[in-house]
Amino acid sequence: MDYLARNLSVTPSGEIESVTVSDAPRKKVNLDKDLVAILCCPDTKQAVVLADEGLIEKINGAIDRGQLKNYAQKPVTEKLDAGLIRADKKILYPVREDIPVMLIDEGIPLDQVS
Numbered sequence: 001m002d003y004l005a006r007n008l009s010v011t012p013s014g015e016i017e018s019v020t021v022s023d024a025p026r027k028k029v030n031l032d033k034d035l036v037a038i039l040c041c042p043d044t045k046q047a048v049v050l051a052d053e054g055l056i057e058k059i060n061g062a063i064d065r066g067q068l069k070n071y072a073q074k075p076v077t078e079k080l081d082a083g084l085i086r087a088d089k090k091i092l093y094p095v096r097e098d099i100p101v102m103l104i105d106e107g108i109p110l111d112q113v114s
Contacts, residue, residue, distance in 0.1 A: 029082040030098045041086045041093070043104045048084035051092055056080055058113050059092065068112055072105035085110070 031050065039048050060079045062068040068076040082095035091107040093100060
């Protein structure tokens with residue numbers, strides 16, 4: 001599973017001493033529903049809604065594979081905790097550490113995610 005985080009402890013000779021595996025689920029996002037209700041796309045002014053976890057997993061997988069670019073055509077390298085989808089479902093704005101990043105250039109075009 002791609003959400004498993006593995007930490008290896010290796011000896012100088014290259015032997016693995018220990019492996020720490022964590023399958024802890026992503027932390028629950030703490031966004032106030034009243035805040036989400038007043039947020040809108042900074043470009044089109046369309047309403048936004050919280051993305052479902054399945055879409056966030058797909059996006060994070062694309063990030064892991066280096067296949068995702070933001071609206072400014074820069075690679076997205078930091079995984080998302082959550083996201084806010086524009087009403088027309090074409091752009092997702094990332095949420096990191098419970099903070100919605102509502103910048104046009106940071107929006108992620110969803111046509112890249114299958």
